[in-house]
Amino acid sequence: MPNTTPFDPQWDPLLQAAWQAWERAYAPYSHFQVGAAILCRDGSVHVGCNVENASYGGTICAERTAICAAAAQGMRPNDMVALVVVTEAKTLTPPCGLCRQVIAEFAEDLPILLANRTERALHSISTLLPHAFTGRNLLTP
Numbered sequence: 001m002p003n004t005t006p007f008d009p010q011w012d013p014l015l016q017a018a019w020q021a022w023e024r025a026y027a028p029y030s031h032f033q034v035g036a037a038i039l040c041r042d043g044s045v046h047v048g049c050n051v052e053n054a055s056y057g058g059t060i061c062a063e064r065t066a067i068c069a070a071a072a073q074g075m076r077p078n079d080m081v082a083l084v085v086v087t088e089a090k091t092l093t094p095p096c097g098l099c100r101q102v103i104a105e106f107a108e109d110l111p112i113l114l115a116n117r118t119e120r121a122l123h124s125i126s127t128l129l130p131h132a133f134t135g136r137n138l139l140t141p
C-alpha cells in the first residue's frame with residue numbers, strides 16, 4: 001500500500017479481517033486480545049490472533065500466527081503488502097521484538113498499521129526493526 005495514510009479507506013477490509021481474528025484470540029491468561037491481518041501481493045488476506053498457553057512461553061502472538069498462516073498458504077519473502085495489528089488497548093500495540101524479527105524474515109519494508117477502536121498509527125518494519133539480522137548476514141563468513 002504505497003502512499004497511504006492511517007485513515008485511508010483502503011485499510012478497511014484488512015482492519016475488518018483483523019478485528020474478526022481479534023474476536024477469536026485465545027487469551028485466557030492475559031485477557032489481552034490481539035488480532036492481525038496480512039495482505040499479500042496476490043490479494044489474499046491471512047489472519048492471526050494470539051494463542052496463549054498455560055506454559056506461558058508457549059504463547060504465540062497474533063502477528064506470528066498470521067505470518068505462519070500465510071506461509072502455510074505459500075506466502076514467501078516479499079509477498080506481503082501490508083500488516084494490520086488491532087487491540088482495544090488505549091496505547092496502540094506494536095509488534096513485540098520477536099514478531100519484528102519474524103516479520104523481517106519476510107519483508108524488507110512493510111507498512112504496519114496499528115489500530116484500536118478509535119486511533120491508528122502507521123509504521124514500517126524498517127523503522128520498527130532497523131539493521132535487522134536476516135539471511136543476508138549468513139552469507140558473509
Ligand code: THU
Binds near residue numbers: 027030050051052096
Ligand atoms: N501479543 C501479541 O499477540 N502481539 C503483540 O504485538 C504483543 C503481545 C500477545 C501475546 C500475549 O498473548 C498477550 O498479547 C500479552 O502479552
